[in-house]
Amino acid sequence: MAPGGSTCKEVLESHSTVANYDTAKVVNNITPTKAIVSFGGKHGLSSTNGVHELLECSVCSNLMYPPIHQCPNGHTLCSDCKITAHNCCPTCRYELGDIRCLALEKVAESLELPCRYQSLGCHDTFPYYSKLKHEQHCRFRPFNCPYAGSECSVTGDIPTLVAHLKEDHRVDMHDGCTFNHRYVKMNPHEVENATWMLTVFNCFGKQFCLHFEAFQIGVAPVYMAFLRFMGDDDEAKNFSYSLEVGANGRKLIWQGIPRSIRDSHRKVRDSQDGLIIHRSLALYFSGGDRQELKLRVTGRIWKEQ
Structure with missing residues (x-):
């Protein structure tokens, strides 16, 4: 039995939720003071000197960041796996306690690693503890599918997502920077989670997603239209758009900057960053007996000089 340790009654299989890091190997003779590690696979680090084995969690095989924990027998694991x-x-069944592997944390400080999105175009290297923060904002990281009607897990670059939206989600694809859409709903009193089909516009060589849906703000049912840009925030700011809806001599106009699809559909919707039409006004615009929603939304996209 390990000193100060007690045996656990059962072996626990643990699965980390930390993002999976690509394989890497140490490249010699890069600098005299730091080990430079480059990626070459999918399941951790690959090295001739065994450094990768020290920095991989014994449970999930992902890279470990402080605090790095160890049991009395010296088995190391990451913080997420310690909680789980x-x-x-999980290796020897002894009680973990609160032992930190300070020596291993010190070893990590001597390493520099390339971004995990190296294969997607990022060729920068970072100190071990800066790498994770960079990857959370790396401009080469994949985009999430912008489709709002399902919990789609597909990721990729913009051309990949455009093809995915067209082939898998069957979204409407249009060329041009102006649009005129008609939205109809037989029972406008049912607004919870009502989402119309996504429309994608090819404009200025870029793609824009037009969303229209019904939901509630507090107890008030509303309809909302907004545009998202298929690209990063810094590029989205080069464009503006306007939306207009109305009838019977009255109209609502919205003008804004499209949000990047880096922001989730729900985040944009909940921020109310778009054209919002309260149900009573939407029914007024619809005319007739106010028992059916008939809205026509027109819009335009332009590039700022």
């Missing part, structure tokens, strides 16, 4: 393991070492 309920203080029981």
Whole structure:
């Protein structure tokens, strides 16, 4: 039995939720003071000197960041796996306690690693502890599918997502920078989670997603239209758009900057960053007996000089 340790009653299988890091190998003779590691696979680091084995969590095989924990027998694991393991070492079953592997944390400080999105175009290297923060904002990281009607897990670059939207989600694709859309709903009193089909516009060599849906702000049912840009925030700011809806001599006009699809559909919707039409006004615009929604939304996209 390990000194100061107690045996756990059962072996716990643990699965980390930390993002999976690509494989890497140490490249010699890069600098005299730091080990430079480059990617070459999918499941951790690959090295001739065994450094990768020290920095991989013994449970999930992902790179470990402080605090790095160890059991009395020296088995190391990451913070996420320590929580999931309920203080029981998954390797030897001894109680983990609160032992930090300070020596291993010091080893990590000597490493520099390339971004995990190296294969997608990012060729920068970073100190071990800066790498994770960079990857959360790397401009080469994949985009999430912008389709709002499902919990789609597909990621990729913009051409990949455009093809995916067209082939898998069957979205409407249009060329041009102006649009005139008609939205109809037989029972406008049912607004919860009502989402119309996404429309994608090819404009200025870029793609824009037009969303229209019904939901509630507090207890008030509303309709909302907004545009998202298929690209990053800094490029989205080069464009503006306007939306207009109306009838019977009255109209509502919205003008704004399209949000990047880096922001989720729900985040944009909940921020109310778009054209919002309260149900009573929407029914007034619809005319007739106010028992059916008939809205025509027109819009335009332009590039700022």
